[in-house]
Amino acid sequence: MIQSRDFLKAISPYKPGRPIEEVARELKLKGEIIKLASNENPLGTSPLALQAIRKALKESYLYPDDNCYYFRKKLAERWSVEPGNIVVGNGSVEILPLATLAYLDPEHSALGSEGAFIWFKIAARIAAAELIEVPMRNHTHDLQAMLKAVKPNTRMIYIANPNNPTGTIVDRAEVEDFFRRVPDDILVIMDEAYIEYITDPRFPDSFKYLRDGKNILILRTFSKIYGLAGARLGYGIAPKEIIASLAKLRVSFNVNRLSQVAGLAALDDDRHVRRGRAVNEAGKDYLYEAYRKMGLFYLPTFANFIFVDFARDSQIVFEALQKKGIITRTIKEYGFPQALRITIGTEDQNRKLIRALKSVL
Ligand SMILES: Cc1ncc(COP(=O)(O)O)c(C=O)c1O
Known part of the structure; x- marks a missing residue:
């Protein structure tokens, strides 16, 4: 077998947030799937x-x-x-x-x-x-x-x-x-x-x-x-x-x-940018309060996602949420085995996330 160059041994492939299509196929999910795994804009494309x-x-x-x-x-x-x-x-x-x-x-x-x-x-x-x-x-x-x-x-x-x-x-x-x-x-x-x-x-x-x-x-x-x-x-x-x-x-x-x-x-779509920022700010307020009430440690964010620590193996929370049609992101490869990175969604998506989390935890 032909050998690849040695330095490649040090490289682990990047693990992206799971695509909706993949999760739907694998878990045979029929209903709506919410992707909060890759920090996309929940309002969609400009x-x-x-x-x-x-x-x-x-x-x-x-x-x-x-x-x-x-x-x-x-x-x-x-x-x-x-x-x-x-x-x-x-x-x-x-x-x-x-x-x-x-x-x-x-x-x-x-x-x-x-x-x-x-x-x-x-x-x-x-x-x-x-x-x-x-x-x-x-x-x-x-x-x-x-x-x-x-x-x-x-x-x-x-x-x-x-x-x-x-x-x-x-x-x-x-x-x-x-x-x-x-x-x-x-x-x-x-x-x-x-x-x-x-x-x-x-x-x-x-x-x-x-x-x-x-x-x-x-x-x-x-x-x-x-x-x-x-x-x-x-x-x-x-x-x-x-x-x-x-x-x-x-x-x-x-x-x-x-x-x-x-x-x-x-670049000309100021309205989309403004709306994206407003939805994100509103989502932050709602999610901070929800995480606080649930006793979860989170990091106040300057971006459109929140780092949440579940004080247990995050894979379990990730999979339980996934079964409910919500895709989040484990971040073990970053050295955080108990946390998930969860994109801030629309108001409706955020509510569904918190409802799902409450039933999972
Ligand atoms: C810090 C940072 N840089 C770059 C990117 C990737 O951006 P792009 O989609 O433009 O390749 C991301 C996406 O998650 C990111 O978080």
Whole structure:
């Protein structure tokens, strides 16, 4: 049998939230299934994006614009940068291995929190680099400890802000101090997949560090509040030299036609963003109160999901909820064997979740 390369042994495949179709098939469930496993927008796809996709469908026989010219132009205007500062990905996760392959040799190390979004760890291993994992403090990235853990061969630091699966943030003052002290041969990735849900003024402005000429790669996605997870669309913003390096590794036509027009339209859909945020805020209030009354430990969230600790093997709770048609997410691979990460749904979905939880626990 042909042997794959050795470094692959260190890579465990990413385990996504289970799709509705799979759960329905496996458990032979007939009724409605609620997916609260992957932090999608419970309001669905941006209506403006949907309209644009429908219009563009007939052009599906044509290759997309490999440069994402109009999409990058619009993003550049939105963020007061230039198109050369932007790389578009088939989802923002696609950009993580581009970064590790561009900047990490096998003798280098990449650094992140133990409980950080796991795709970064996979990306570091794809580059066959060493991975340094730093313990979190109060379920939050410990930026000071991360700086202390930097080794002479460290070339990359990953910060998901808010972090998945904890929903916690590092604030403006912490990030300011971090950038003052981080060595300048390190690329800092700020993954801001959930930024549109942020309402707290303590949240840092990553663009400040881009303007200051730091080695920063900011990641954003259309999978969350814009409701385009199935379309796969994300982007990175960085100094032009960094973007040029990432672009060399990008597969041609990585972003399809429908996603490009969807993204263009979604950027104008302020109403969808506002509604998504409002539903999320209302859901937070309701769920915090419900979890508190049930005596469950949860982490106040800055994103659209809540980390809930059940003080028992979370697989049991996960499976019991699944039998009732509610898909959540275990997070054992993040080092949390007793917790579930549960997306904040619509009012109706949240009520069904709590009803189900009460009967399960
Ligand atoms: C922190 C973080 N980054 C990136 C992603 C993935 O985004 P995308 O769908 O754009 O690949 C997620 C999705 O769960 C996430 O939580």
